[in-house]
Amino acid sequence: MTDGPTDDQLTSQIRLDLEALYRAGKQDFPDKAEDMSGWGTTLGTLLDDAQAQAAKAADVTSLVFNDLQQTHYLLYEAVRACVLTLNDCAEGCLAAAAQLRQEEDTSGEAYAGLSGELPWLTDDAPAPQAPEPPARPDPTA
Amino acid sequence: MPIGSFKDGGLEAFNSNADAIERVLGELMGLELARDYADRDQTIGMVGSDVEWNVPSETNPFLIVVAVNDPSRSYEEAVSHVRGQFQTCWDNGRSWATGIADQVKRYGKLYGDVDVKALADIAESLESRVALQLSGALTGNWSYDENRGTDLETTLGNFSGQFAGKLSAFYSNVGDRANVWATFASSLAAGYAGTAVVIDRCRHDMTEWAIKTRRHCEAQLQNWADAGGFGILVMQRGGSVDGAETLLTLSKIVNFGASVASLFPPAAAVAGPTRTVSGVVTTILEHTGGDAERPVTLTAQESLEIWGWEDSGGGAQHELGHEIIDGCTQALDELRQGSADGGPTGTADVTAEVERRVSDGSWYAPRPQGMSDPDPSDLWYKY
Numbered sequence: 316m317t318d319g320p321t322d323d324q325l326t327s328q329i330r331l332d333l334e335a336l337y338r339a340g341k342q343d344f345p346d347k348a349e350d351m352s353g354w355g356t357t358l359g360t361l362l363d364d365a366q367a368q369a370a371k372a373a374d375v376t377s378l379v380f381n382d383l384q385q386t387h388y389l390l391y392e393a394v395r396a397c398v399l400t401l402n403d404c405a406e407g408c409l410a411a412a413a414q415l416r417q418e419e420d421t422s423g424e425a426y427a428g429l430s431g432e433l434p435w436l437t438d439d440a441p442a443p444q445a446p447e448p449p450a451r452p453d454p455t456a
Numbered sequence: 457m458p459i460g461s462f463k464d465g466g467l468e469a470f471n472s473n474a475d476a477i478e479r480v481l482g483e484l485m486g487l488e489l490a491r492d493y494a495d496r497d498q499t500i501g502m503v504g505s506d507v508e509w510n511v512p513s514e515t516n517p518f519l520i521v522v523a524v525n526d527p528s529r530s531y532e533e534a535v536s537h538v539r540g541q542f543q544t545c546w547d548n549g550r551s552w553a554t555g556i557a558d559q560v561k562r563y564g565k566l567y568g569d570v571d572v573k574a575l576a577d578i579a580e581s582l583e584s585r586v587a588l589q590l591s592g593a594l595t596g597n598w599s600y601d602e603n604r605g606t607d608l609e610t611t612l613g614n615f616s617g618q619f620a621g622k623l624s625a626f627y628s629n630v631g632d633r634a635n636v637w638a639t640f641a642s643s644l645a646a647g648y649a650g651t652a653v654v655i656d657r658c659r660h661d662m663t664e665w666a667i668k669t670r671r672h673c674e675a676q677l678q679n680w681a682d683a684g685g686f687g688i689l690v691m692q693r694g695g696s697v698d699g700a701e702t703l704l705t706l707s708k709i710v711n712f713g714a715s716v717a718s719l720f721p722p723a724a725a726v727a728g729p730t731r732t733v734s735g736v737v738t739t740i741l742e743h744t745g746g747d748a749e750r751p752v753t754l755t756a757q758e759s760l761e762i763w764g765w766e767d768s769g770g771g772a773q774h775e776l777g778h779e780i781i782d783g784c785t786q787a788l789d790e791l792r793q794g795s796a797d798g799g800p801t802g803t804a805d806v807t808a809e810v811e812r813r814v815s816d817g818s819w820y821a822p823r824p825q826g827m828s829d830p831d832p833s834d835l836w837y838k839y
Contacts, residue, residue: 325839328614332837334604335611343599343608350593357585358641361578365648368575373568375785376655379792382803383647386640389810389819393637394590397821400626407623407827408608411615414835 322421330425333412337429337436340408341443348401348445355394355448362387366454384454395448405442412437467564473666474560476515477772478553480673483513484759486549487680490520490542491688499526500538502686507538512546515674518681520688549759556763559773563781564662572652572659576741579649582641583737591638595631617834622824633821640810642736647803649740650716650791657707658784665780668704669772672754673762675700704752704775709783713790716740717801752779 320328365387369380416426430437494500504525511518520542526534600607612624679700680687752775756762764771766778794802813819 320839328839329837331604331606332611332614334601335599335606335608338601338606339599339608347594347598350589354586354589357581361581361586364574364578368570368578371569371571373566375566376568376570376651376788379647379651379788379803382792382807383644383651385807386644386647386803386810389814390637390640390644393633393820396823397630397633400630400821400823400827403824403827404623404626407619407824407830410830411619411623411835414830415837418837 326421326425326428329415329422330429333415333422333425333429334433334436336408336412336415337433340405340412341436341440344401344405344408345443345445348398348405349443351394351401352398352445352448355391355398358387358391358394359448359451362391362451362454369454381455388451388453388455391448391451395450398445398447402442402444402447405444409442467569470564470663470666471557471561473670474557474564476670477560477666477673478555478557479550480515480670480677481556481759481763482550482553483511483515483546484549484673484676484680484762485552486546487511487677487688488759489545489549493541493545494522494688497538497541499524499534500689501525502689505531505534507535509539509542511680512543513677516677516681518684520684521686522688523686553759553763560666560776563776566781567655567658567784570655572656575648575652575655576737579645579647579652579737579741582645582648587638587641587645589638590634590641592631592635593638594634598631599627614838616836616838619824619826619830619835622822623827626822626824630821633819636813636819640806643806646716646736646740647791647806649737650713650803651788653716653740654709654713654784654787654791657709657712657787658780661706661709661780661784662776664704664706665772665776668702669754669762669776672700672702672772673759675702676757676762679757700754700757702754704754706750706752706780708750709780709787713787713792714794717791717794717803 362384365380365384369377369384372380416422426437500522502523504523507522507524509520509522511520522538524534524538526537529537597607597609600609608627609624612620612627754762754772756764756771761770762772764773764775766773768774790802792802792804794805810819
């Protein structure tokens with residue numbers, strides 16, 4: 316039978332996990348969501364541009380343009396949805412961190428130490444949310 | 457050969473050349489009919505009273521002279537008769553050519569008003585601003601701080617319950633999905649680039665065809681004018697005194713679509729690892745270099761042979777309708793269907809593969825429900 320972690324070890328571990336969750340929720344997921352939002356916006360603008368060209372196309376090119384528009388739209392939708400999920404995950408990480416703070420007896424001490432060191436990471440501000448690229452109609456529908 | 461669709465004045469110039477081709481071919485046919493008439497009419501020759509006829513060419517007016525010796529008519533009647541016959545031949549020639557310009561212009565509209573430079577820009581932006589950025593962007597354990605010794609993957613492993621499981625599943629899978637999207641963005645860019653090049657090549661060839669065919673017809677008309685005077689009597693059927701020969705430099709478009717499709721990243725093979733997607737668009741846009749040229753020489757000198765027949769080989773009509781237009785249509789079809797050597801590579805296959813992934817749930821990144829508001833009973837800290 317092995318002994319469990321000491322209070323100091325537990326406090327240290329909780330502190331590491333709190334920091335990882337706060338870092339993910341406040342910084343890393345929002346940064347990735349912001350990147351994904353930018354790529355989604357670019358994809359959307361290019362989809363608009365491509366639709367403008369497809370509208371000028373004649374019958375002989377319509378099949379190729381239909382393929383391209385459909386792939387382009389589904390790619391846009393995937394990236395757009397990913398922005399939402401990354402935003403959600405950022406919130407989720409902060410929510411998990413908040414819950415961990417309350418869950419263990421030693422969490423208060425771990426949080427106090429961490430927030431004293433990294434107040435910007437552990438304050439109660441919500442997770443930054445990257446803008447979701449707007450919904451677009453399916454160009455081939 | 458850089459993208460530069462419809463060189464030398466665009467569709468307007470193409471249509472203008474189509475009008476000129478119809479006009480000059482009609483004039484050539486008119487002269488040929490007049491020549492045939494003069495050849496048949498025994499009263500016409502080089503001996504007798506001169507009959508001058510001003511060829512009413514809009515392109516290149518000149519004077520024809522024949523001699524008439526017709527004992528059955530007075531000189532005035534004979535002159536009037538010959539001029540009338542020439543005019544009828546001329547009118548019949550022009551009538552024969554009516555409709556050629558409309559036929560050519562219909563081909564000009566086949567590819568619409570697509571701006572191929574804009575299409576190429578879309579392809580380049582997709583590759584550089586989306587595909588290359590997405591590739592590898594979320595791969596691995598990216599939420600970490602090396603100096604602080606923290607990373608999300610380890611932390612999530614310290615929790616159990618559905619919440620942590622869902623978050624962990626998203627975190628570990630989103631990188632692979634982003635790589636897949638990068639690869640398909642690259643295929644999409646290749647598709648736009650290939651389409652731009654096929655349309656551009658077709659327009660280039662149509663422009664080259666129109667300019668050179670017009671030039672060939674006008675050169676032949678000039679031969680008639682140069683023969684001058686009694687020239688109508690020396691211009692031989694099937695060959696002039698100084699035949700025109702015109703070289704057209706066209707694109708080697710056959711198999712182009714398949715070769716473009718072969719550059720697509722293999723859609724079925726993309727699973728997880730980052731793919732190199734750089735340079736595909738540039739390769740395609742620069743694909744038609746000097747080695748992809750297809751020289752065609754127009755040598756026919758009679759209007760009927762110059763214009764030719766659509767279905768059979770030879771003649772400008774066949775070259776435009778069958779070789780250029782059908783060749784580009786085939787290239788577009790190859791671009792859609794891909795090469796026959798296996799693997800989904802054409803635009804249709806790429807789209808089908810994306811739709812398959814949508815259907816089986818492997819296209820979108822997993823969307824963990826309840827992520828923003830976890831249930832406390834569903835988040836267990838292991839320690």
